Amino acid sequence: xxxxxxxxxxxxxxxxxxxxxxxxxxxxxxxxxxxxxxxxxxxxxxxxxxxxxxxxxxxxxxxxxxxxxxxxxxxxxxxxxxxxxxxxxxxxxxxxxxxxxxxxxxxxxxxxxxxxxxxxxxxxxxxxxxxxxxxxxxxxxxxxxxxxxxxxxxxxxxxxxxxxxxxxxxxxxxxxxxxxxxxxxxxxxxxxxxxxxxxxxxxxxxxxxxxxxxxxxxxxxxxxxxxxxxxxxxxxxxxxxxxxxxxxxxxxxxxxxxxxxxxxxxxxxxxxxxxxxxxxxxxxxxxxxxxxxxxxxxxxxxxxxxxxxxxxxxxxxxxxxxxxxxxxxxxxxxxxxxxxxxxxxxxxxxxxxxxxxxxxxxxxxxxxxxxxxxxxxxxxxxxxxxxxxxxxxxxxxxxxxxxxxxxxxxxxxxxxxxxxxxxxxxxxxxxxxxxxxxxxxxxxxxxxxxxxxxxxxxxxxxxxxxxxxxxxxxxxxxxxxxxxxxxxxxxxxxx
Amino acid sequence: xxxxxxxxxxxxxxxxxxxxxxxxxxxxxxxxxxxxxxxxxxxxxxxxxxxxxxxxxxxxxxxxxxxxxxxxxxxxxxxxxxxxxxxxxxxxxxxxxxxxxxxxxxxxxxxxxxxxxxxxxxxxxxxxxxxxxxxxxxxxxxxxxxxxxxxxxxxxxxxxxxxxxxxxxxxxxxxxxxxxxxxxxxxxxxxxxxxxxxxxxxxxxxxxxxxxxxxxxxxxxxxxxxxxxxxxxxxxxxxxxxxxxxxxxxxxxxxxxxxxxxxxxxxxxxxxxxxxxxxxxxxxxxxxxxxxxxxxxxxxxxxxxxxxxxxxxxxxxxxxxxxxxxxxxxxxxxxxxxxxxxxxxxxxxxxxxxxxxxxxxxxxxxxxxxxxxxxxxxxxxxxxxxxxxxxxxxxxxxxxxxxxxxxxxxxx
Ligand SMILES: Cc1cc2nc3c(=O)[nH]c(=O)nc-3n(C[C@H](O)[C@H](O)[C@H](O)COP(=O)(O)OP(=O)(O)OC[C@H]3O[C@@H](n4cnc5c(N)ncnc54)[C@H](O)[C@@H]3O)c2cc1C
Numbered sequence: 027x028x029x030x031x032x033x034x035x036x037x038x039x040x041x042x043x044x045x046x047x048x049x050x051x052x053x054x055x056x057x058x059x060x061x062x063x064x065x066x067x068x069x070x071x072x073x074x075x076x077x078x079x080x081x082x083x084x085x086x087x088x089x090x091x092x093x094x095x096x097x098x099x100x101x102x103x104x105x106x107x108x109x110x111x112x113x114x115x116x117x118x119x120x121x122x123x124x125x126x127x128x129x130x131x132x133x134x135x136x137x138x139x140x141x142x143x144x145x146x147x148x149x150x151x152x153x154x155x156x157x158x159x160x161x162x163x164x165x166x167x168x169x170x171x172x173x174x175x176x177x178x179x180x181x182x183x184x185x186x187x188x189x190x191x192x193x194x195x196x197x198x199x200x201x202x203x204x205x206x207x208x209x210x211x212x213x214x215x216x217x218x219x220x221x222x223x224x225x226x227x228x229x230x231x232x233x234x235x236x237x238x239x240x241x242x243x244x245x246x247x248x249x250x251x252x253x254x255x256x257x258x259x260x261x262x263x264x265x266x267x268x269x270x271x272x273x274x275x276x277x278x279x280x281x282x283x284x285x286x287x288x289x290x291x292x293x294x295x296x297x298x299x300x301x302x303x304x305x306x307x308x309x310x311x312x313x314x315x316x317x318x319x320x321x322x323x324x325x326x327x328x329x330x331x332x333x334x335x336x337x338x339x340x341x342x343x344x345x346x347x348x349x350x351x352x353x354x355x356x357x358x359x360x361x362x363x364x365x366x367x368x369x370x371x372x373x374x375x376x377x378x379x380x381x382x383x384x385x386x387x388x389x390x391x392x393x394x395x396x397x398x399x400x401x402x403x404x405x406x407x408x409x410x411x412x413x414x415x416x417x418x419x420x421x422x423x424x425x426x427x428x429x430x431x432x433x434x435x436x437x438x439x440x441x442x443x444x445x446x447x448x449x450x451x452x453x454x455x456x457x458x459x460x461x462x463x464x465x466x467x468x469x470x471x472x473x474x475x476x477x478x479x480x481x482x483x484x485x486x487x488x489x490x491x492x493x494x495x496x497x498x499x500x501x502x503x504x505x506x507x508x509x510x511x512x513x514x515x516x517x518x519x520x521x
Numbered sequence: 522x523x524x525x526x527x528x529x530x531x532x533x534x535x536x537x538x539x540x541x542x543x544x545x546x547x548x549x550x551x552x553x554x555x556x557x558x559x560x561x562x563x564x565x566x567x568x569x570x571x572x573x574x575x576x577x578x579x580x581x582x583x584x585x586x587x588x589x590x591x592x593x594x595x596x597x598x599x600x601x602x603x604x605x606x607x608x609x610x611x612x613x614x615x616x617x618x619x620x621x622x623x624x625x626x627x628x629x630x631x632x633x634x635x636x637x638x639x640x641x642x643x644x645x646x647x648x649x650x651x652x653x654x655x656x657x658x659x660x661x662x663x664x665x666x667x668x669x670x671x672x673x674x675x676x677x678x679x680x681x682x683x684x685x686x687x688x689x690x691x692x693x694x695x696x697x698x699x700x701x702x703x704x705x706x707x708x709x710x711x712x713x714x715x716x717x718x719x720x721x722x723x724x725x726x727x728x729x730x731x732x733x734x735x736x737x738x739x740x741x742x743x744x745x746x747x748x749x750x751x752x753x754x755x756x757x758x759x760x761x762x763x764x765x766x767x768x769x770x771x772x773x774x775x776x777x778x779x780x781x782x783x784x785x786x787x788x789x790x791x792x793x794x795x796x797x798x799x800x801x802x803x804x805x806x807x808x809x810x811x812x813x814x815x816x817x818x819x820x821x822x823x824x825x826x827x828x829x830x831x832x833x834x835x836x837x838x839x840x841x842x843x844x845x846x847x848x849x850x851x852x853x854x855x856x857x858x859x860x861x862x863x864x865x866x867x868x869x870x871x872x873x874x875x876x877x878x879x880x881x882x883x884x885x886x887x888x889x890x891x892x893x894x895x896x897x898x899x900x901x902x903x904x905x906x907x908x909x910x911x912x913x914x915x916x917x918x919x920x921x922x923x924x925x926x927x928x929x930x931x932x933x
Contacts, residue, residue, distance in 0.1 A: 140731050141830045141856075163737070185680045192677075198684065199655050212906040218881045219830035221647055221856055224900050225907070225929070226696075226914055227654055230687020234680045254737040274583040280606055280708030319739060320784075323777030379676040381584050411677045412584075451678035459681075466681055467671075474670040475683045477917030481910060493682065506542065506666055506920060518537055519527045521570065 027074060027115075027457055029491045032122040036102055037079065043102065044080050047124070050092040055130075057081040066125050069110040069117040070172075071458055073374070073428055078105070078119030085130045087205065087213060087243045093126060094241065095211030103487050104209070106237040108149060108180030111172045113375055114456025116184065116236045116492055123490075126241060128179050134158045135244070141219050143202055144249050148179025148242045152186075155247060164249045167194035170452070171360060179242045185234030187452035189285040189359075192410035193318075194250070196452070198233040205244035206232060209483045219246060231478060236454050237489040239482040253318035256284060257328055258355045261335045262309030262342030266290065267386040269311035271338045273409045274382060276315065279334060281327055284318035286410035287359050290389065293404040293417070294358075300365035303358030306342040313409065314355050362406045363417070370402070370419035372428075376435050378442030379451035382412040391441045392416055399434045401427070413451035414442070440465055455493045463495055472496075477503050523566040529573045531661065531669050531700055537569050538667035538698065541923040550694035550925050552592035555617035555632035556640055559887065560693055562894040563927035571635060574700050579675070582607055586658065586675050588703040591635025598634050602706055610707040611652050612644030612811055613637040619813045620888060621820055630812070635699045641691030644811035645742035645770065648734065648853050654690040656705045662689065662697035665919025675703045688914070694925040695933060696918040710772035715742070715798035715806060716785045717759075718767040723747055723835040726767040727855035729792040731831065733769045734854045736788055738781040742770030743854040744810050750850045753815040756806045758798060767792070770807060810852055816861045822847075823868050823889040824861050829882030831855035837876045841869065864890065870897045877901065900929055 036043070044058040057063060058080050067075040079102075084090045097104050103123030110117050119125050131147035137159055138144065144155055144166070152173040155166040169188035170176055176186065182204065187196045194200070203217030216229040223229070232239050263269040269288055276283065289297065289305075289312045298305040305312055313335075317327045328345055335343055346352035358365075366373040380388055389405065396403045402419040416438055420431035439449050443465045450459055463472060472494060479486070480500035490497060524546070526537040541548045549565040551557060552572055574590030577598070581587075582605035589598060595613065602608050617630025631637070638660075643652035659673025672685035689696060718729050726745035733740050745767045746754070754760040769789070771781045786795045798806060809815070816824055829837055834855040842849060847862040862869060873884045886899045903911060908930070915922070915933045927933070 138830075139735060140832045142734060185684070187678060195651065195655065196678070198687070199651050208906070208910070214904075214906050214910065216907075220828040220882045221853060222641070222643070222652065222828035222883060224691065224828075224883045224885060225903060226911055227641070227687040227691050228907075228910065228914070230654055230690070231683055231685065233687070234684050238683075251735055251737050277585065277708075278583045280711065282708065319773075320737065320777050320781055322780040323774055326774050326776045379674075379678045381581070381586075381676060383581075383584065408678070413678045446674070447676055448674045448679045449681045451676070452680055454680055455682065463682065466674075470668050471670045471672065472682070474664060474668065474918070475672070475685065478683055478685070478688065478914065481913035481917050504916070504920065518533045519529060519573070520525050521527045521572075 029120060030497065032120065036122040040079055046096060047080065047082050047093060050096060051082055051084050051089045055083045055085065055089070057083070066107065066110070066119055069112040069115060071113055071115040071118070071456065073422070074115050074118050074457060076119045076121055078125040079122055081125040081127055083127045083130055087207065090126070090207045090241055090243055091211040091213055094207055094209050097124065097487060098209050098211065098485070101485065101487070103490055105489050106183070106241050108177035108183070109151070109175045111176045112180065112184060112454060112456060113377070114450065114454040114458040116454050116456040118457055120491065128177065131179070131243065138219065139164065142249055143219050143246050145244065145246045146178055148245055149177050152176050152178060152181055159249050163252050165252045166200070166247055167250050168197050168200055171363065178245050178247065182233050182242055182245055183235065183237050184454045185452070187413070189287055189408065192286060192408070193282050193284050198230060200248045201229065201233060201245060202248055203246035204229060204232065204242050206240040206242050208240050209487055217246065236456065236493055238479055238493060239488065253284070255321050255324050256316055256318035256352060257324050258314055258316040258346045258352045259328065259331055259335070260344045260355050261313040261315065261340045262306045263311045263339065264309065264341055266311045266389045268339050269313050270382065270385045272313060272335050272340070275334045275338060276331055279330060281330060283315050283410065285314065285316040287314045288312065288407040288409035289359065289362065290405040292402065293362055293406050296365040296369050296404055297358035297362050300368055301357045301361045303354050305358055309342055314359055359406065366404065366417050366419060371421045371423065373420065374418040374431050374435050376416045376418065376438050377413070377450045377453040378439050378447055379411070379413045380442050380445050380447035382409070384445040388414065388441055388445060392438055395434055395437050399430050401431055401434055412447065436462060457492055460493060461495050473498060473503055480504065525568040525570065527570045527572055531663065534569070534663045534698055534700060535667045535669055538663055538665065538923065541567065542667055542921045545921065547923050547926050550698055552633040552636055553594065555622040555630055556620060556636055557622070558620050559616070559640060560928040561899045562891040565925070569698065571698070571700065577601055578701065585677065585706050586703055587706050588675060588701060589634055591699040591702055592633045594629060594633055595631030595637060596629035603709070606709050607706045608709045609656065609704065610646060610650040611656050612646040613642040613653060614644050615812045616642070618817045619824070634702060634704070638690050638699065638702060639692065639694050645744060645807050645852050648743060649741045650707070654687055657686040657690050658703040658705055659686060660689060660699050660703070661701040662699045664697045665921060665924045673703070677705055693928045695915065695929055696924065698924065712775040712778040713770065713772045713800050713803045714778055714782050715803040716769045716771065716782055716789065717762070717796045717798060718789050718792045719762055719794045719796065720764040721745070721767050721793055722765070723838070725792055726765060727831065727835055727851060729767050729789050730769065730854040732788060733785055736785070738771065738784050739773065740769050741772045742768065742807050744768045745851040745855065747850065749848050750815050754809060755814065756802055756809060758802055759806055768806065770803065813859050815850065816859065819861065821864050822861045823864050823893070824859065824887045825873055825884055826887045827858040827860065827877065827882060827884045829856060829858065829877065829880050833880040834858050837880050840876050841872060866893065868893050868897045874902065
């Protein structure tokens, strides 16, 4: 992985920069000690490490603004960081850049039940938002598996999803407003408590921008009344294509389940051995379908899904009879990543999305690759929306295995794109998929995206080296290449 | 001399834009023209009509996706989806009649799919299913640099690169010319019913809506019509209600709708007499709310649309209506206010902006005479840093200001 060439002048000025920053954030807000810096050397993609130049932990928006203005004036790169759970290396530090940590922004500022929203600081964890509103039966819908740890700021920056996003949407569909600070220190508010805000939807592009456009210092999210009930079905099939057919038929019947997850045989076995969820071990594919809503609706839909499952040849079918049993069904799926840690020293989690009906052929393709690379792979799948998480097992201590695993991962994502899908459904491009962007986008497509970046951060100081394989200078991107005044197609139809 | 291009291919669209850039001509981007009066009134000499991009290229019901040319008529999309019991869940408003557009030509007042996206429209289901912005999965377009580009894809879950689909939605054709779009579709609910609470004052009506929206009964429409708007309804059980109507829509599988309607009726009984609308009347009524049908007739009146935090809606509306014989009604649980006011040369915009500044929110002048829309800001004026950022975004896509220049803001 090649990162932009570090600026040696900036590195040489480290002590002075730390001193300058201390004047802005005061006290314990600046970390420059090497041992303490090491804590920040990687995020959830632990294959890559880099000690940052300095870590800065501002305590309020004015300090964020001061830090960014200083960095802007002095040409210092900035990597924003929430909890550091990114699986794509989005928060990977730079040798010549500061980490701007938002850990001190950890307060829920306001809960407004009548307007059904909450205003929180970006360092509040995803689960803590639900925690702040659950006493009145509300919750914050997007539920990434990392929700105990990851922050809402990181969720907005990655447009995080979760098992319930087929029905309730991704982060982008559940955020109403933000306060953000631009690299020049300007503070901008986008959206608010209202649903529509007009003007260019900069809130929409900020969401999922992986720290490249600005630093989020406050977030207003929608909160929803929790469904009255939820029940789940555990359905086993003899083939992945039968499971896929079941998913298609459920949706075809007009049912959008709260969650619809699939696991393949290696994932089922690993999860079962880990948490003993009672998964059948003699099936090739397992679906967890969760229906939520009013009792009457859930009862009605469970029956419909049962019928569909039997028609497409389910060989195992259980309906949760209690809340405890429903939780048990999920326990295995939720522990799937952890279970990999038990059967393999290391794993890479991929994140492509495909049109669902191409799933059987993609799974076959992955099985073939697994053989070719000599690496095991287990698949968990947000089946409802086609978001596939192949978990590639490898051992970083075996020379060359990481590279092999990465190559394997790259081939999987190429296949996803080839069948009409995309490189990443929820984890972001980061550094991990940066060099694959060309598989999906042409040079012109990427240039147009980078022109948006230029509007926010013309000097490319915010999180450089992430998302885009080539960093074009904004001056070059801004140039227009129009040479003639004559129509090339003088025959464009007129009316 | 002015040009009217009607390109057939992406290359021809790019060529027309090249012509505009080279000769410093501006282009009005149009399809059916139903919403051509939505926005500031600016003089644009040349037209780029997307009318030829009107085919559905892909529709896979089980994948919940449809792709079509940007100028595909909305009604054509809706008909295709209906065959598989699906719909655009964001319920885009058909604004043609409200805006007084000559709709005969296109056979419907819904305009085109691209137009719906360019204006980021949504209907009553906005509270549950979002707006156009939440459903555009990807698009192909030509920028104001005359470069074709694409963004997003055809799958629901995608975070690859910046989400330009959000940016293009609601950009009123000022950033790029969309030629093809992919949107997410969802199943049409089996049953639809509406619980009506009769005779509430505005504040109580919105409180009733708030309670309904805080309940676990999955409300998908929440509107309040004061008595002077009720009488403008074309739906007989509404028009003859004899007082204000507070309406709560419940959708879903039949057994579920049954139970939830019952629960909502019990919940809201303290607010007044409660009734229920049948499926047929429900569908017609929510279309009327969606399309602002009540305000279609009085053409002379100016119309504002305000999106505010729901709990401040009634106060905002009262401030604007006081001393006028204007009218208003509420959708989105009180968070969307449609206001119809007697025509004024300044469209009372300072009053409107003041009210919004105090409450938080966003106001758009939806209908007014061209000379008023030329003078008065149609969209909410932006604070300086945001206005500057907006101009820089425009620079990135259309530095020569050839695409719908000035339609949203001066100089953009
Ligand atoms: C076990 C595990 C399970 C996971 N499951 C899921 C899942 O189900 N769904 C899912 O979507 N993701 C999942 N993730 C990925 C990760 O948790 C999410 O991407 C999450 O949103 C990252 O939040 P964070 O606070 O840790 O951000 P970080 O990792 O610190 O940062 C992520 C990115 O956001 C930027 N950023 C952070 N805060 C800000 C801010 N305030 N302003 C601007 N930019 C900022 C950073 O620069 C970086 O680019 C999982 C991760 C792990 C380790």
